[in-house]
Amino acid sequence: MMPPASRAAVSPAFDVERVRADFPILRRLVHGKPLVYLDNAATTQKPQAVLDSLTRYYTDSNANVHRGVHLLSQLATDEYEGAREKIRAYFNAGSVQEIVYTRNSTEGINLVAHVFGAARVRAGDEVLISAMEHHSNIVPWQMLCERSGARLRVAPIDDRGELLLDEFEALVGPRTRIVAVAHMSNALGTINPVADIVRIAHAEGAAVLLDGSQAAYHMPVDVRALDCDFYVATGHKLYGPTGIGVLYGKKALLEELPPFMGGGDMIRSVTFERSTWNELPHKFEAGTPDIAGAIGLGTALDYITSIGLAEICQYEQELLAYATQVVSDVPGVQLIGTARRKASVVSFVLDGVHPHDVGTVVDREGIAIRTGHHCAQPVMDRFGVPATARASLAMYNTREDVDALGRALRRVREVFA
Numbered sequence: 478m479m480p481p482a483s484r485a486a487v488s489p490a491f492d493v494e495r496v497r498a499d500f501p502i503l504r505r506l507v508h509g510k511p512l513v514y515l516d517n518a519a520t521t522q523k524p525q526a527v528l529d530s531l532t533r534y535y536t537d538s539n540a541n542v543h544r545g546v547h548l549l550s551q552l553a554t555d556e557y558e559g560a561r562e563k564i565r566a567y568f569n570a571g572s573v574q575e576i577v578y579t580r581n582s583t584e585g586i587n588l589v590a591h592v593f594g595a596a597r598v599r600a601g602d603e604v605l606i607s608a609m610e611h612h613s614n615i616v617p618w619q620m621l622c623e624r625s626g627a628r629l630r631v632a633p634i635d636d637r638g639e640l641l642l643d644e645f646e647a648l649v650g651p652r653t654r655i656v657a658v659a660h661m662s663n664a665l666g667t668i669n670p671v672a673d674i675v676r677i678a679h680a681e682g683a684a685v686l687l688d689g690s691q692a693a694y695h696m697p698v699d700v701r702a703l704d705c706d707f708y709v710a711t712g713h714k715l716y717g718p719t720g721i722g723v724l725y726g727k728k729a730l731l732e733e734l735p736p737f738m739g740g741g742d743m744i745r746s747v748t749f750e751r752s753t754w755n756e757l758p759h760k761f762e763a764g765t766p767d768i769a770g771a772i773g774l775g776t777a778l779d780y781i782t783s784i785g786l787a788e789i790c791q792y793e794q795e796l797l798a799y800a801t802q803v804v805s806d807v808p809g810v811q812l813i814g815t816a817r818r819k820a821s822v823v824s825f826v827l828d829g830v831h832p833h834d835v836g837t838v839v840d841r842e843g844i845a846i847r848t849g850h851h852c853a854q855p856v857m858d859r860f861g862v863p864a865t866a867r868a869s870l871a872m873y874n875t876r877e878d879v880d881a882l883g884r885a886l887r888r889v890r891e892v893f894a
């Protein structure tokens with residue numbers, strides 16, 4: 478085993494051993510071997526602080542929010558709304574009224590496709606996405622186009638997995654109502670030029686939704702600097718619980734749009750003739766929310782901030798460069814996704830071995846990677862492969878994890894020789 482100093486050698490400012498000690502699951506064995514968790518793009522592991530905050534909430538302050546004058550309801554409401562302020566600060570939104578709780582990114586995108594679609598998208602209009610989107614940033618727009626008679630347009634990517642910005646620009650026109658693009662691709666790791674995308678779209682009067690599911694835990698995100706109209710993120714990738722997500726929307730736009738689901742908490746008044754809507758952001762939050770999830774997400778963001786997102790970003794960039802080298806040194810490997818601006822994802826195929834078999838052999842070594850189409854089948858089609866194997870990094874991964882993957886991939890080659 479490498480000494481701690483060399484494990485952390487890629488970025489001396491960042492103490493990976495201290496970080497690892499905060500994640501209890503990293504101490505478990507898998508098939509008798511120490512867990513090497515490299516499936517972070519699917520979901521990240523949770524620090525003890527997040528686990529403790531969930532237990533503490535249910536132990537000490539569980540009650541419904543926005544409903545009672547009793548102490549527990551006030552405590553629960555304070556913590557739940559306090560987490561919203563933490564999310565606002567994390568994304569540098571101007572107001573907590575712009576932060577809508579959702580279940581996950583998928584729900585955030587569906588919400589926008591429904592309410593923005595109902596208000597602004599008509600037959601003959603266009604919705605523009607890119608060729609590297611996750612299914613959850615494709616299908617809701619397809620459904621909107623079917624409902625409205627609008628047309629779905631797709632901006633192409635090149636062989637590195639980079640968006641072709643000129644072609645993207647050529648596709649933005651007076652009929653474009655909304656552009657929906659990943660800030661960072663889950664299948665390729667590509668970081669998109671989102672500031673340019675927003676500028677180009679706004680010049681034609683189109684709104685922009687950025688899918689920050691991947692970007693939000695790898696790099697600082699400033700929604701005001703980006704000037705995007707909507708930004709979605711998902712708690713379980715941000716080291717928080719499952720079942721909680723975030724939709725940022727510009728206040729003026731959210732004010733103008735109709736509600737998504739009807740029910741409790743989203744109303745101001747109800748009669749059988751007519752209902753009126755609650756103020757932002759509650760207008761978009763029908764029913765009892767995932768209170769514990771929101772509080773846990775707030776704690777997760779505190780945790781990330783205490784480590785420092787800029788430090789995490791630098792550490793992961795250095796680790797990505799190392800992982801890219803180690804994986805491409807394995808004979809027969811072809812990388813899928815070699816964009817110049819990338820984060821934390823190494824997607825690849827191994828000559829003559831199905832990715833599923835790669836994943837199975839590697840799992841026996843205690844190493845978790847993802848194999849399949851990564852909910853991005855059009856990306857697989859673009860690169861002419863049915864699936865890839867994907868190793869994805871997070872702040873607690875080490876060079877030793879990457880070395881273990883390199884050894885396991887050589888073992889895969891021996892098994893299938």
Ligand SMILES: Cc1ncc(COP(=O)(O)O)c(C=O)c1O
Nearest residue numbers: 581582583611613663690691711
């Ligand atoms: C780029 C991207 N968009 C959207 C999603 C959907 O996230 P969720 O399933 O949490 O809604 C994911 C999840 O992998 C993703 O990577």
